[in-house]
Amino acid sequence: MNPYNYLYVSGLLFTIGAVGVVVRRNAIVVFMCVELMLNAANLAFVTFSRINGTLDGQVTAFFTMVVAACEVVVGLAIIVTIYRSRRSASVDDASLLKR
Amino acid sequence: MSTSSSLVYLIALPLFGAAALLLGGRRTDKWGHFLATAMSASAFGVGLYQLSQMLARPTEERAVTQKLFSWIAVGNFNIDAALLLDQLSICFVLLITGVGTLIHIYSISYMAHDENRRRFFAYLNLFIAAMLLLVLGNSYLNLYVGWEGVGLASYLLIGFWNQKPAYATASKKAFVMNRVGDMGLSFAIMIAFATLGTTTFAGIADVAPRASEGALTAIGIMLVVAAAGKSAQFPLQAWLGDAMAGPTPVSALIHAATMVTAGVYLIVRSHFIFDLAPTAQLVVVIVGAITLIFGALIGTAKDDIKKALAASTMSQIGYMILAAGLGPVGYAFAIMHLLTHGFFKASMFLGAGSVMHGMNDEVNMRKFGNLRKFMPITFVTFGFGYLAIIGVPPFAGFYSKDAIIETAFNAGGLKGILLGGAALLGAAITAFYMSRVMILTFTSKARWDDEAHPHESPALMWVPIAILSFGSIASGFLFTRGHALVNWLEPIVGGHEGNHEEFLAPMVVSALALTAVAIGVAIALMKYQFADVAPVAPVDVSALTRLVRNDLGQDAFNEAVFMRPGIALTELAQKADESVVDGAVRGVGRLATGSGSVLRRSQTGFARSYAAFILIGAVILIAGIWVVTQ
């Protein structure tokens, strides 16, 4: 086997995450799917790093992790705020954009 | 030309008074009128000082200037805000500040019971400042600022009692008709700048002889329009009668003595243009001749004492305009009549105010009569003004009006006969209607209501009238003694040299004029003194009387020719605006909303459907990459 197989896993995980964002309604689950997509991207970076023989990919994955952590903090705070005012964690309930 | 640093005080003092009174608010209620009067009087003082300085200098160095600041400096277009005081301006400065101060004093008493007296005095001071700027400006642009300023002050003062809708309408009418004239002045300035490249009086006088006659004629005719608007001359005369809605001191100061004569000043000041544009000059005399007859005719039918005096003002300014249109020989006489008229008409207006003061603000002369017993001082002073205006020697009007009639006859040929005849006819009608005013008010049988208690006015009111009526006795004699005024103005407006042969001898003209006056007075005596006068105007009168009572149809004419077509045009424009312009605008809006409501269907508001769109976009993107990397 060769390292490229990791890339296929990464692609699959990313696709699953993308589908989850579209089909799930619970905001927290949607958010977890976003995290899954980020993780899949990270796996791809680490694999690229190995394939190219430099550590740049790993540094990028490191930055991605930091940004993802920030995103989680703010995103969850938003979910809590919405939940507090609407008593619901469903993304469909926050559909005031159309009006 | 020498300079003087004190010219600015002439304008700054009354302007300061106006600003202090308007900004000071009710705090200045108690002493504001004294401040305003003091400011006007000190401006008069500055004027006297300037006169003494001017007399001390030789003739050719009498004019002084003062540059205030550089107003507009764009490339080679430089306008300074600068003042010019010469032999012509000083006459006006003294008339404005002198008569103005007397009227301020008169108003202290006349307006004593008005709760807005402070505002009234602020406007009066504003008017004095604007009028002084008008006569002191050294260029047409500076003059224009003052010209608009007096228009504003006139508007504010006519509508001073604007709680009455009719008065507010009168002020609006005056403002709108003045605006027509102001357009003329601004066009004149524009043409002058475009063709002559300058707007200062000195500059234009310098280059005018080299300019084309067409341009000068255009400027001249525009100046006539301006003068007609400001001086209530035909065909812009209709506002003056309604302007009597303002308080009587205003009528005396603005609508008799000073502002309405600004047109005469403008024409005399622009002599260097009119001397070179005979067509424009012809227009001037025609306007003057028509107005002097027109105003006199209107005066015969007015029962309102102030409106009768307003009609006579219109007619007298017609004389001045006529004289100013007769060229160098007439300018000095125009100014002379202007000054004497300033005295006697102001004194008569103030006298009329005094009568109203004693008669519960009644203005209908048919409700007066026999007031000479109750108001002896007013009667005597009004009588002096009366004798002056109909031209009885040795009162002031005789000298000035006689000179104009004589000059008109001397214009030569058919023109001279026509103009002289018109002036003579005007004199006769003037004698008739002024006698009518005099008889109806003072000498005929008493016709007032029971509740009227006529009484003489307080000293604060009759003393200014007395001073003014002294002017109406003596000024004509003083001005003509040894051709004093003519010689005084000669460096400015040109002399009498080249005087052509006389059409009629001066004595003959005087005799004719006096005969005309006698006829007029005699008719008036027969109709009003020796016959009973109805307290209510008779209704079954001839068509001519009805026409004259309707101001010779001036309002009907304006409404039919300008107002209704104007309204129709406005309505048409509004419809076009609604259907075409608004239609296009709304069409764009409808297009946007229509396409928006179609596109809106794709916007469900669900975040997940947007995510699906992103996913589809990503698929398309990656498919693109797939295709291009193949």
Added chain:
Amino acid sequence: MIIQTPEAVMFWFLAPVAVIAALGMLLVKKAVHSALLLAWVMITLAIFYIAQDALFLGIVQIVVYTGAVMMLFLFILMLVGVDSSDSLKETIPGLRPIAITAALGFGGLLTSLIGRATIGHPAIGLTEANSTGNVQSLAQLLFSDFVWPFEVVSALLITAALGAMVLAHHQRTVERPTQRESSIARFRTGSLSSAAGLPGPGVFARHNAVDVPALLPDGSPAPTSISATLKARGDMLESAPFQLDVVDTTVVEEK
């Protein structure tokens, strides 16, 4: 580069498990289960990282993701209601088929592209790059070439922390009721039953577990004594079996 057998075994064992766990996360009803499955996927990825000579990232993955981020997720889940189980029925018509079609197309194209891009490109491996140790080499990169992004990202972290505080801050619109006020409110409202405190679960019942309702003095069960979460999950027990059959209402005088 040919991968040695142990890693291949690990890969072929863990990769399908990770994909199945991810699919499970997508399909299970309860958010808590999703979170646990996601945590498993992340641990798998950490193992993958370590296997690919990215020791540092593997440790960070476990500490940051499975340690911090997933705990945060679970914490928020508890906060907004662990009891709410998602209905998997689609409410927006046509969305699910579109999503699945798009996902299939996306996955297919991606796989095809990866395959096309990797043919004839042998992997180099990190043996040389990691010669001074993975952490040391990463540190050298981070603090030399990537020092500017590193600082920017640190600023981003601080901003995010502040943002979370601002968002979570709850501003009172009414004054906090004092003890006195809340006491008055309790006695003024409705029945006196609310005046006394709620009974704890299991009070007077024959069983004192948290899922058994208390019995009121007249022997009837008090459903309000059970936590709302337990009730919503359907974990509340019937109180009838534990009820007293006969309530002795005779008053015994205290001597």
